[in-house]
Amino acid sequence: MASQSEEDYICPVCCDIFKTPVFLSCSHSVCKECLHQFWRTKGTQECPVCRRRSSKPDPPVNLVLKNLCESFLKERNEVRSSGSEEICSLHSEKLKLFCLEDKQPVCLVCINSQKHDNHKFRPIDEVVSSYKEEINTALQTLQRKLKHSETMKGEFEETVENIKSQADHTERQIKQQFETLHQFLRDEEEATITALREEEEQKKQMMKKRLEEINTHISALSQSIRDMEEMMNASDVCFLKKFPVSMERVQISSQPDPQTPSGALIHVPRYLGNLLFRVWKKMQDIVQNMSERRLVLLGRSGVGKSAAGNTILGQKEFRSEISVTAVTCECSSVHATVSDRSVTVVDTPGLFHTDMIQEDLMTEIMKSVDLSSPGPHAFLFVFPVNLRFTEHDQRILEQTEMMFGQEVLKYSIILFTHGDLLKGKSIEDLIKRNSRMRHLVQESGDRYHVFNNEDENNREQVTDLLEKIDTMIEKNRRGYYSNQMYEDAQRRREDTRRGRGEKTAPNRELLKYSIHRDHLHETLTQEKSRLRQIHIFTIRDHI
Numbered sequence: 001m002a003s004q005s006e007e008d009y010i011c012p013v014c015c016d017i018f019k020t021p022v023f024l025s026c027s028h029s030v031c032k033e034c035l036h037q038f039w040r041t042k043g044t045q046e047c048p049v050c051r052r053r054s055s056k057p058d059p060p061v062n063l064v065l066k067n068l069c070e071s072f073l074k075e076r077n078e079v080r081s082s083g084s085e086e087i088c089s090l091h092s093e094k095l096k097l098f099c100l101e102d103k104q105p106v107c108l109v110c111i112n113s114q115k116h117d118n119h120k121f122r123p124i125d126e127v128v129s130s131y132k133e134e135i136n137t138a139l140q141t142l143q144r145k146l147k148h149s150e151t152m153k154g155e156f157e158e159t160v161e162n163i164k165s166q167a168d169h170t171e172r173q174i175k176q177q178f179e180t181l182h183q184f185l186r187d188e189e190e191a192t193i194t195a196l197r198e199e200e201e202q203k204k205q206m207m208k209k210r211l212e213e214i215n216t217h218i219s220a221l222s223q224s225i226r227d228m229e230e231m232m233n234a235s236d237v238c239f240l241k242k243f244p245v246s247m248e249r250v251q252i253s254s255q256p257d258p259q260t261p262s263g264a265l266i267h268v269p270r271y272l273g274n275l276l277f278r279v280w281k282k283m284q285d286i287v288q289n290m291s292e293r294r295l296v297l298l299g300r301s302g303v304g305k306s307a308a309g310n311t312i313l314g315q316k317e318f319r320s321e322i323s324v325t326a327v328t329c330e331c332s333s334v335h336a337t338v339s340d341r342s343v344t345v346v347d348t349p350g351l352f353h354t355d356m357i358q359e360d361l362m363t364e365i366m367k368s369v370d371l372s373s374p375g376p377h378a379f380l381f382v383f384p385v386n387l388r389f390t391e392h393d394q395r396i397l398e399q400t401e402m403m404f405g406q407e408v409l410k411y412s413i414i415l416f417t418h419g420d421l422l423k424g425k426s427i428e429d430l431i432k433r434n435s436r437m438r439h440l441v442q443e444s445g446d447r448y449h450v451f452n453n454e455d456e457n458n459r460e461q462v463t464d465l466l467e468k469i470d471t472m473i474e475k476n477r478r479g480y481y482s483n484q485m486y487e488d489a490q491r492r493r494e495d496t497r498r499g500r501g502e503k504t505a506p507n508r509e510l511l512k513y514s515i516h517r518d519h520l521h522e523t524l525t526q527e528k529s530r531l532r533q534i535h536i537f538t539i540r541d542h543i
Contacts, residue, residue, distance in 0.1 A: 009069045013038060013048050018069045022059040026052040029062050098127040176474055181283065188279050196271055203264060210261060292342040293469060294372045294480065297415075298400060299382035300393075301350035304417035307453040308382055309345045312462055314338060318347045331364050333371040339463050346371045351403070352396055365403055366489075374490040375482035378469045379408060380415045381444065385422055389436035397443045404485070411481040412444045413468060419452035419461075447472060 009017050013034035020032040028049045030038075038048045045054045086095050086105075093107035100120045110116055231242050295312065297305040306318035317334040333346045348368050351361065381396065383389075401408050416427060427450050431438050441448050449465045452458065473479065 006072075009065075009072050017073060018065060021062040021065045021069070023062040023065075024052075024054050024059050025056065026050050026054070029065050032061070035059070096124060097121040098124050173470075184283060185279070188282065192271055192275075196266070199266060203266065206261065207264060292344070293378070293466065294344045294346070294376045295469075296346045296348065296368060296372050296376045296379050297382055298348055298351060298379055299396075300352050303382045303384050303387070304451075304453060305382045306347055308380070308415055308417055308451050309334070309347045311451055311453050311456065312338065312343065312345055312465070314459065314462070331367040331371055339459075339466055341466070343466075344372070346376070352392075352399060369404075369485055369489045370493070373486050373493055375480040375486045376411065377473060377480045379404075379412045379481070381412060382415050382417055383440075384418045385416045385427065385430060385450070386418060389434060389440070391436075394436045394440055397440065404481075405483040408481060409444060410476055411472065412447070413465075413472065414441055414444050414448040415465075416448065416450045417453055419450040420454050422450070445472075
């Protein structure tokens with residue numbers, strides 16, 4: 001029930017504060033809009049309160065009441081805006097209770113109103129405490145979601161950058177690979193045209209020589225004809241005197257006529273016959289080589305070469321175990337598909353053990369060459385991260401260059417094993433602190449990688465290694481490492497495949513290559529001496 005002061009400003013029709021009140025002849029006031037709506041409904045112009053008929057179709061506005069209503073509304077709005085939202089708008093009483101059904105605060109008068117009949121009420125402070133706990137729980141949930149969303153936003157932004165970086169890197173690789181194919185086609189075109197020009201020059205020289213010969217023959221015939229014509233016009237005695245000589249000259253000049261030599265023309269089928277097929281076949285070999293990777297593992301015994309090979313292959317193929325003696329005694333190779341590409345890993349024994357017999361060393365070197373022919377894409381020098389680098393370790397790359405030929409270091413990568421021993425430390429810091437390790441990395445063109453062979457499911461470390469190998473190959477502008485030693489090994493393999501190969505001992509063939517037996521023996525002797533000195537110094541340090 002509205003307060004008395006408020007009832008004075010309520011329209012009897014809409015039961016709300018007057019809006020443009022009009023004054024009827026019966027002294028009652030009604031909202032102008034409510035009055036016209038009432039008249040349209042009833043069909044007669046009568047007062048909604050007393051039913052007295054109004055003589056005026058458009059009653060005048062009650063300006064006094066209108067001004068009072070506006071003042072009342074203004075005053076009420078000011079009260080509400082000044083912090084009086086705790087006052088009931090209907091009864092102007094303080095809001096102390098909370099209706100559980102309507103979910104609204106009410107005053108003590110409201111609980112007896114018909115609107116809240118049979119409703120349950122609770123003190124506001126009790127409800128506020130319960131609701132604040134609920135809101136606080138929801139707020140914490142929203143804050144966690146906001147934090148997670150911000151984290152995801154950062155990841156999404158990073159992903160966008162990675163997508164762009166991947167796209168740019170992939171685009172460069174696409175261009176480089178197509179450039180490789182374009183260069184191959186240009187080289188094939190140039191080689192074919194060069195061969196054509198060489199044959200052209202050769203056959204032009206041959207025909208030039210034949211032209212000189214036939215010109216000499218024509219000159220001789222012409223001279224014989226002139227001499228015989230003169231003899232025919234001479235006297236009988238002179239004719240008879242010259243006849244025997246003339247007939248002899250005629251017989252000499254009556255040799256077989258020169259003929260066009262066979263094969264004088266350009267052998268066109270040699271260049272155009274199956275040209276597209278031959279080029280396609282060579283291109284197929286290049287594409288196959290681009291997707292294939294041959295890797296040779298090098299290093300001392302016990303550094304984790306075989307375990308690294310198993311990590312690359314993603315399966316246990318090489319024997320690997322903790323042992324005081326060498327586990328790998330001879331070269332072996334395993335082929336597998338890794339990251340959608342064909343990968344061949346060649347595992348080697350400790351080729352840098354100077355106690356190894358010279359003949360056995362040469363045999364294993366030659367065997368690794370045969371297994372990785374036509375040439376390895378990368379030499380992986382394996383060192384554990386916890387190795388105490390000696391002068392001998394530092395000279396391993398130099399020994400490899402002596403064994404396998406020059407420029408081998410352009411195709412080398414240092415592969416550190418036992419990455420789990422870093423325990424969160426950076427390999428860069430370790431390289432920076434160890435001068436011998438730093439020198440070794442610099443010798444290999446600052447190319448290095450870390451393997452954790454214990455983390456077998458981490459294939460990302462293998463993918464990263466293959467990407468570094470791809471980058472090295474692109475920088476070298478050459479598919480794989482090769483020299484005369486590898487070319488001869490490939491030729492032997494092809495001959496063996498065709499059934500023409502001779503079974504020769506690898507160590508005998510090795511004498512033809514860059515590893516000279518005497519030089520190798522001298523180097524091994526020097527290495528033994530160095531190792532003995534290092535061993536003596538190490539014993540002294542321990543003592």
